[in-house]
Amino acid sequence: MTAYHVYRYESVEASEKIVQLTQGMCNMKVRIAIAIIGISAGIMAGLCFAVQYRNWSATIMAFISSVFASILLYLHLAYKKGWMVDWPHARFVCYTWAGWVCFAIGVIGMTACLVNAGVKHQTLTDQGLKGENFWITSVWFFMMAKWSSMIAVFSRRYMIATSIPLSKTPPIPVEKQF
Secondary structure, eight states: OOSSOSEEOSOHHHHHHHHHHHTTOOOHHHHHHHHHHHHHHHHHHHHHIIIIIOOHHHHHHHHHHHHHHHHHHHHHHHHHHTGGGGOOHHHHHHHHHHHHHHHHHHHHHHHHHHHHHHHTTOOOSTTTTSSOOHHHHHHHHHHHHHHHHHHHHHHHHHHHHHTOOOOSSOOEEOOOOO
16 A cells, blocks of 8 residues: 555545545655665674674674664555555554564663663773773664654554545445556
8 A cells, every 4th residue: 555545436525535644644655765785784784783883782782773774664554555454453552562662671771781881881992892882872773762762653554544434335446548
């Protein structure tokens, strides 16, 4: 299901609601590309922090951030391909609540890492980045919080867009004109 109408209704109001809900959303291809970039950034950063810096907390958080970006990519693809039409309401609610809970965990983790790095007087020099450095770990907690909040926001938007009540008349499939 995309931003375009799949069915026409005799009621104009349903068509207008679809247009209003999708306004303000950027292009679907851009959203998918951003999620793919997030997946690759998390994987590459995780490998870099593991091999070069031996910063295991940043490595784990980069990989976790990549997992959240993957879930967001799945949400975008499910909406674009129309798989969400068959999803129960509870699945959307689960994605939304899980996203906000993980967002809160990410913000708390980021704050704890920033305080811990400041108290331990850690630096961002090349030598200071070797081993555990909580400044870098806080960046990946932030990235996890960002992806999880996007999961919550988009699952809510997609739930609203896919659950627009039908009009009293049955839908009429749109014929493609060639």
